[in-house]
Amino acid sequence: MPSKRLSVVVTRRLPDVVEARMRELFDVRLRDDDTPMTRAQLAEVMKEADVLVPTITDTIDAGLIAGAGERLKLIASFGAGFDHIDVATARSRGVLVSNTPGTVTDDTADMTMALILAVTRRIPEGLATMQKGTWDGWAPNAFLGGRLAGRRLGILGMGRIGQAVARRAAAFGCQVHYHNRRRLRPETEAELGATWWESLDQMVSRMDILSVNCPHTPATFHLMNARRLKLMKSSAVLVNTSRGEVVDENALTRGLRNGELAGAGLDVYEHGTDVNPRLRELPNVVLLPHMGSATYEGRVEMGEKVIINIKTFEDGHRPPDQVVPAML
Template identity: 55%
Template sequence: MANYEEKRFEGRPRVIVTRRLLPLTEARMRELFDVRLREVDVPMTRDALAAAMRECEVFVPCVTDHIDSQLIEQAGPDLRLIASFGMGTEHIDLAAAHARRIMVTNTPGVFTDDTADLTLALIILTARRFAEGERVLREGSWGGWGPAELLGQSLGGKRLGIVGMGRIGQAVAHRARAFGMAVRYHNRHRFPAAIENMLAAHYEPDLDRLLAESDFVTLHCPASPQTHHLIDARRLGLMKPNACIVNTARGQLIDEDALIAALTEGRIAAAGLDVFATEPDVNPRLLATPNLVAIPHLGSATVEGREAAGDRIIANIRFWADGHRPPDMVLPALP
């Protein structure tokens, strides 16, 4: 564990958690650690984050807490572990933490199936225009069944383009096969033929071609300077008029102004979003588009997934306290 201390921690580590966790997780933390839990489930202010990082040995943030280099530089000398709740780590300046010899861990894999399930749900909802139908009922404007009423499209035989083929992208590919969809994927690296055969997925190195030829597109990329507005006005313009786009990854991947224009002008059929660029504030013009299915960041919102993430955090803290490398330790990317 180069550049990090390898010694057993004496006593109960001082732990501060930034958000409310499930009762089972919080109870276990009280048993094992000298923990300060949140009494109200609202995000900490920046000043509160800074104060917490000066007072603890283990800091447990969530993906909505932005832990930048300035906060890390101001952290107290006792802070040795940032055990983040969630798979993504783009909200933490990993290089700054590494420079301070502060370990960072995450909770990979625990939300894979839940997020993949939600992705398929959004694909179905956008394909079949279910959200529009629900609004018609709620508004009392439904005139009854008709052979040309709110026609959507079938999934069987359609081409699904997956952008980012990590754990979640692969899980989506598995599910898409059951619906008879043809899967194409774009990724930084191509998988070996054995994995492609297992997933029944074909590699497309050209993202523009993937967008132009897909009936449905789903995004599973991390947020980074390279992926910011990956789907912009030009790329939305490449998509078919009857195509749908789904995003359960990060809101910054799509230029929302360009998406609003594409939806409003009918240049794509629909969009399904679980994430937004400026959460929790969502552009009202985006929400006003009738061909949008919008869900408030529920990709990981299952009891089972949240309990599993809590278990992983506790395990990472215990490994660290025992002087071992935590199983989910994250290092900064190589330059």
């Protein structure tokens, strides 16, 4: 007689191939529509499931975890970030947490470069002109942007994505600099052609472009605060494809409006979908709807990692992508 299959609840719609594979392997409950579950719905399913598969749109806090049933033993998050989950409370309750690292690296790095180019070369302004039908021909001084070659790019957070950005930026002729809580190995620095700055303040004051690529933790909340933003050159550009909470959005908006920064490219926001309306009014700001990792290939890879984490757990082993205290 076959053993009972794990009860798995998925909180959002996933690619069809991922959902089909989950149906084959688990007793899975999938969403019919692609809307986030309410807190009440999350509380209900967490009382009955063995495994919860949330996404970054689901806040799994201490209250929800405390109210979970005894069956819940794994939160297998669909995504690389895990700041939406109270990992410490989960561990204290004997609930493991896993994520999907590495699957979004290239896609997010590509989008980082796209935003850098969009801001420095004024692509949205050109696009808007063409869509309005107001272009009256080429002119020597029209839509003048800046050349990337020779510019100093400062990378805040030199993990997988930061290093992928460094490789792409080097191909454009940028000088790569970085600040990280741990310095890279000398051979990695040499391979990337990257210069390490122990002082974040000193680095940001000298960069032409700052790319934010660090996770959101208590230590990185408002790491780019009003004081540090004022250190940046008035000709500098800030790009953020990591977590909105790392940048003080109100201070950034003030700086852009006052001409203290040349521009910004944002794919993430401090308050989720509640974007500062003043940002939308600025012609030197490019705003995207958190689509840095939005490729079909990446989403399927994320789903495959979730399945591997659940299957490994089901087989009595530690999930390969378990979130551990050292990562917090």
